[in-house]
Amino acid sequence: MGRAVARPIRCGDGVRLGAAQRVPVCPRVSLPVPPQVCTQARASPTDATPCCGSTTGRCLPFAHCRVAAHPPRTSGECFVSSVERPMSRSLSCVSLLAAAAALPASAIAADTAQWLDDHGIAPRLVWSNDYARNVDGGLSRGDRNAGGVVAGADLDLQRLFDIPGATLHVTGAWYYGDSLSQRQIGNGVKVQGYWYPQQQAQLAQLTWEQSFADGRWQLVAGRMNTTWQFARSRYGCRFVSASDCPFQLSQADGGFVGFPYVNWGAKLRYKPEATYVSVGAFELNPQRKNNHGLDWSTADSSGVLGTLEVGYEPDPARGKGAPRYLAGLWYNSADYSDLRYNQAGGLRGLVGGPARLYDGGRWGAYALGERALYRPQGMASKRMLVAFGNIAAPFDKHQVYDLQVTAGLYYSGPFAARPGDGMGAIAHYYRFSADQQGYMNDLLRKRGAAADIARNELMFELNYSYRIAQTPLFLVPNVQYIVHPDILGNPAARRAPDDALVIGLRVMLNMGGLGTPK
Known part of the structure; x- marks a missing residue:
């Protein structure tokens, strides 16, 4: 996991869900990306596009972007230097769309996890x-x-x-x-x-x-x-x-x-x-x-x-x-x-x-x-x-x-x-x-x-x-x-x-x- 696709999928215009969140939609597909991530594939290993609204301060593969009201904590937190990074709590746009289509329960769980994260609640077990x-x-x-x-x-x-x-x-x-x-x-x-x-x-x-x-x-x-x-x-x-x-x-x-x-x-x-x-x-x-x-x-x-x-x-x-x-x-x-x-x-x-x-x-x-x-x-x-x-x-x-x-x-x-x-x-x-x-x-x-x-x-x-x-x-x-x-x-x-x-x-x-x- 971690190499850029040949024709990168970029998040296009979104549809609004509620008063605070906008769900990014990849224009090449009909299924919207669940609201926990906005994914932008890398065009090259030197591409250093910043995250758009990460509340975690972590840089993830393919510039995963948390959709939230909070901006990045510092200007330097949301850059990655290489596309070959291990997957963390998020997924790439392509794999996420496949998972959302096949496993709606997983998308619900991911939405719940994102809601907890956005509200500063980190459960442990x-x-x-x-x-x-x-x-x-x-x-x-x-x-x-x-x-x-x-x-x-x-x-x-x-x-x-x-x-x-x-x-x-x-x-x-x-x-x-x-x-x-x-x-x-x-x-x-x-x-x-x-x-x-x-x-x-x-x-x-x-x-x-x-x-x-x-x-x-x-x-x-x-x-x-x-x-x-x-x-x-x-x-x-x-x-x-x-x-x-x-x-x-x-x-x-x-x-x-x-x-x-x-x-x-x-x-x-x-x-x-x-x-x-x-x-x-x-x-x-x-x-x-x-x-x-x-x-x-x-x-x-x-x-x-x-x-x-x-x-x-x-x-x-x-x-x-x-x-x-x-x-x-x-x-x-x-x-x-x-x-x-x-x-x-x-x-x-x-x-x-x-x-x-x-x-x-x-x-x-x-x-x-x-x-x-x-x-x-x-x-x-x-x-x-x-x-x-x-x-x-x-x-x-x-x-x-x-x-x-x-x-x-x-x-x-x-x-x-x-x-x-x-x-x-x-x-x-x-x-x-x-x-x-x-x-x-x-x-x-x-x-x-x-x-x-x-x-x-x-x-x-x-x-x-x-x-x-x-x-x-x-x-x-x-x-x-x-x-x-x-x-x-x-x-x-x-x-x-x-x-x-x-x-x-x-x-x-x-x-x-x-x-x-x-």
Whole structure:
């Protein structure tokens, strides 16, 4: 798709539908073009005719033009340099006419999508089902199935209510199923990313995003989680395990609130060019997971999480393979419990008793990086091999982990014939604190088992994302291997788990993504 026809069809005089829209008609045919596009075929590869009224700011094949009351956002947004561009949400005039004649229902759906787009309403729906089987090692062999549904919308309040620079994000979530990590392996890091213990309908986001000064300043505030705003990799969630989706250490040690759980929070970002600075403040509320996210009281709050992040993130027009680097700090003001000792100084894993308490004041730091290593079809293509990695650590030695290091590769479009597929490999290294390792081994000693929980843990995953035709449905077979599993997921385990081999299949319907603010 993408080469100009020999005799280009040009949109001629239109017929008016209603007060606001004109339906362009191609004069060589009798069927009018549906109102979502006005197509003009290229006469030559150097033809750079601008779009006529695009509200999306995207340049599409054959100069697809959105028919709407809104002009292009900038004078340079609606030009393309080559006719050989992949098809996006629109179609060429010829294929669109054929589709409209043969599939009237598709035209209606396209009209609905265009109406939503013109009014600034971007609905989202993600369903993911994670089947996993432990074929060797762990605590026992077996299989489990889990999944979830995430739905929401992003509302452009400038188009809806003429509020400049404002967007409202609304997201809900619901999860089901059982955890292989808890039942068959024992480790705390999930091998099924879409499993959550609180299987209830959740308000997962209700935020107001406001841009100022031509987008250089951005404020996001409301009911939100921290992991969507700070220390977030763009590639971690392309894997089935939850080691980097979100970053495990920032939750376990830093107290970052992770999706789908939300507390009160705000983030302010300043991004004059490619570099940016972000600061955030988030409520810490240990009771949040016990409700549906609709209890907005701060009566059970235990403190505040403060975050600071600086980064280098070029213009998105350069593509997702552009280099991206960031580093950040966190401060957690909440009081916390000793991982190993009770208030009398005894070992909790052996004799029990309430944990020793410490005043708040925990610090930590992280750094992330990613960049494209190889582009088989040049900068204009979405096909690329990207390397990414991150590292995080607390400043004290009394948290769950002393260190997490992650490194991975992801190949978008590994084959020219299948540009919508993806293939990835990722490795994680965890180093437990001496207190956390000691507590787990104390539990095993109490049950008469060998104290074989190691201080170092490794997790690996290899997966392939297979897109079914041009639909938003993906199949993701995956293989995971865990070296020295822990028992954080199953503290009642009666022995240390063996190294575990897991195979699985994710089935995902992804229409619009989860709705993470930029």
